[in-house]
Amino acid sequence: EAQVTQNPRYLITVTGKKLTVTCSQNMNHEYMSWYRQDPGLGLRQIYYSMNVEVTDKGDVPEGYKVSRKEKRNFPLILESPSPNQTSLYFCASSSPTGRGVETQYFGPGTRLLVL
Amino acid sequence: AQSVAQPEDQVNVAEGNPLTVKCTYSVSGNPYLFWYVQYPNRGLQFLLKYITGDNLVKGSYGFEAEFNKSQTSFHLKKPSALVSDSALYFCAVRDRFLYNQGGKLIFGQGTELSVKP
Numbered sequence: 001e002a003q004v005t006q007n008p009r010y011l012i013t014v015t016g017k018k019l020t021v022t023c024s025q026n027m028n029h030e031y032m033s034w035y036r037q038d039p040g041l042g043l044r045q046i047y048y049s050m051n052v053e054v055t056d057k058g059d060v061p062e063g064y065k066v067s068r069k070e071k072r073n074f075p076l077i078l079e080s081p082s083p084n085q086t087s088l089y090f091c092a093s094s095s096p097t098g099r100g101v102e103t104q105y106f107g108p109g110t111r112l113l114v115l
Numbered sequence: 116a117q118s119v120a121q122p123e124d125q126v127n128v129a130e131g132n133p134l135t136v137k138c139t140y141s142v143s144g145n146p147y148l149f150w151y152v153q154y155p156n157r158g159l160q161f162l163l164k165y166i167t168g169d170n171l172v173k174g175s176y177g178f179e180a181e182f183n184k185s186q187t188s189f190h191l192k193k194p195s196a197l198v199s200d201s202a203l204y205f206c207a208v209r210d211r212f213l214y215n216q217g218g219k220l221i222f223g224q225g226t227e228l229s230v231k232p
Binding site: 035040090102 | 119124149151157158159160161164205207215216217218219220222223224225
């Protein structure tokens with residue numbers, strides 16, 4: 001089954017304790033993104049990757065890091081989490097069509113609470 | 116700057132009645148428009164998209180959306196609502212002439228649809 005998986009699905013942590021949220025897709029997609037979802041704000045892109053070893057900042061990158069060492073994986077790293085990073089996080093992937101019409105496929109989400 | 120507005124935080128509909136979830140957009144060029152649905156404790160699922168051509172787009176689960184360029188709107192519709200349609204709906208846009216940031220979408224704030232029996 002074609003899918004995007006994320007782990008963990010739920011995470012409670014404390015301020016300053018480094019954490020990693022994993023994302024994996026089995027569709028051989030070149031593009032991958034991380035979004036965060038906050039009430040009243042919709043989803044906002046944190047980081048994106050156009051291919052292996054090619055990553056760049058989205059709209060809200062502060063406090064986050066990513067890496068893309070393999071095509072299927074795109075982990076999100078919070079080096080020193082803070083309470084304002086409490087949110088619902090989604091990983092997404094898609095494949096370029098050359099016309100910008102590709103559909104993004106989303107993972108199930110990771111709900112993070114930073115105390 | 117690109118933006119999407121969903122003017123209603125919540126829409127309440129009786130089962131069997133038609134439903135409309137509103138979306139307006141602002142982009143500098145011609146848009147690609149999308150609707151996604153989020154069921155409780157689930158990820159976002161793609162419903163439909165407008166690329167070009169016919170202004171009425173049909174999607175999954177009996178939903179359709181009408182692109183109106185003059186009103187810069189892309190409202191989601193369904194002729195007869197089901198209780199199982201209750202979910203959070205997101206409209207999203209991509210400007211086809213901007214650099215493709217990994218397929219980045221600009222999302223509206225979401226509309227909670229509640230369908231009562």
